[in-house]
Amino acid sequence: MASETSGTAKDAGTTASQGAAAPGGGGSVRVDSWIWSVRLVKTRSAGAAACKGGHVKVNGTSVKPAYALHVGDEVRLRQPGGRERLVVVKRLIRKRVGAPVAVECYVDNSPPPPPRDVVAPVGVRDRGTGRPTKRDRRDLERLRGLFGQGPAPENPAGGPRPR
Numbered sequence: 001m002a003s004e005t006s007g008t009a010k011d012a013g014t015t016a017s018q019g020a021a022a023p024g025g026g027g028s029v030r031v032d033s034w035i036w037s038v039r040l041v042k043t044r045s046a047g048a049a050a051c052k053g054g055h056v057k058v059n060g061t062s063v064k065p066a067y068a069l070h071v072g073d074e075v076r077l078r079q080p081g082g083r084e085r086l087v088v089v090k091r092l093i094r095k096r097v098g099a100p101v102a103v104e105c106y107v108d109n110s111p112p113p114p115p116r117d118v119v120a121p122v123g124v125r126d127r128g129t130g131r132p133t134k135r136d137r138r139d140l141e142r143l144r145g146l147f148g149q150g151p152a153p154e155n156p157a158g159g160p161r162p163r
Helices: 002-021 031-037 044-052 099-103 134-144
Strands: 056-058 074-078 084-089 106-108
Touching (some): 031 044, 031 056
Antiparallel strands (some): 056 074, 074 084, 084 106
């Protein structure tokens, strides 16, 4: 019986926390607060900065941080790195909640992120090999294409290269 009581209290606590996060009375929430609550940005101030910078659009219109968001609105957020998130509001919350609950508050219609190119970096030396020699430096420059294949260009006047 004790396990039944604790189980129901635990379930009631979960729903109470979800209810506390929901807006009371009014049917709107600030857009900067909502994108922070559903974990689209790390901080609320970052959400406000994104709104001020024109990176947040609601139903195709750039909005200020205090814009009143309603259920059914389409939020488009341009994130650092060029990725764009497109979400439709399913539920309004004011407080930041856990990731599983946050995912239930919106429908994600974002395009998939572009695939990462798996390419070895050109001209990276192994750690601990020390300072590159003159020969190593020239090899790295040749790999990077800084000076081309041949020797460095000479003086067009025909004399020795200036040093």
